[in-house]
Amino acid sequence: MLGQINEWFFHDLAGIQDDPSGPGFKKIIIKPAVVGDLTWVKASYDSISGKIVSEWKHDGPSVTLHVVIPTNTTATIYVPAADSGSVHENGLPAASSTGITYLRMDGAYALYQVGSGDYTFTTTLPSAN
Numbered sequence: 001m002l003g004q005i006n007e008w009f010f011h012d013l014a015g016i017q018d019d020p021s022g023p024g025f026k027k028i029i030i031k032p033a034v035v036g037d038l039t040w041v042k043a044s045y046d047s048i049s050g051k052i053v054s055e056w057k058h059d060g061p062s063v064t065l066h067v068v069i070p071t072n073t074t075a076t077i078y079v080p081a082a083d084s085g086s087v088h089e090n091g092l093p094a095a096s097s098t099g100i101t102y103l104r105m106d107g108a109y110a111l112y113q114v115g116s117g118d119y120t121f122t123t124t125l126p127s128a129n
Contacts, residue, residue: 014043014054019076024048030067031078031109032056034125049073058125065121073116078109081123087112088122 010016012033019027025047032041032054042055050070057064069075079094081087084102087094087110094112095102100119103111108126 009041010043010045013038013041014056015078016043016045016052016054022074025052026073028052028069028073028075029078030054030065030075032065032080034058034063034080044068047073061124061127063123063125065123067114067119067121069114069116069119071116075114076103077112077114077119077121078106079112079121079123080108080125081105081110082108082126084110086124090120094121 015030015032017029017031018025019029021027026049034056040057044051044053047070049072051068052070053068055066063080065079067077079087084095084105089097089100094100099115099117101113103113
């Protein structure tokens with residue numbers, strides 16, 4: 001039973017996932033689930049390429065997502081957001097931040113492609129109307 005709880009925590013809440021289009025965490029997906037009354041999640045996974053970190057904090061409509069992607073890997077990061085214009089990385093609009101490529105909106109997520117590095121995204125969640 002503990003395996004199912006661990007999978008739910010790492011795969012769903014923290015959103016740390018192996019992208020099947022690349023071998024063994026060379027391509028990573030970070031797709032956190034900001035749900036219910038949870039106000040924060042912190043998780044890390046020691047992959048063969050290095051430590052992967054996904055941490056988020058939810059305060060009202062604002063979310064901060066901190067992600068660390070290890071050397072020689074890439075990641076697709078799903079940032080929960082009302083729209084891509086509300087997403088900032090390290091204080092700058094994410095679309096104009098170095099090393100970050102905006103891909104598209106997918107439902108309530110703005111998708112970004114990144115290389116290895118340490119990223120802090122801030123955003124506003126979609127309203128629950």
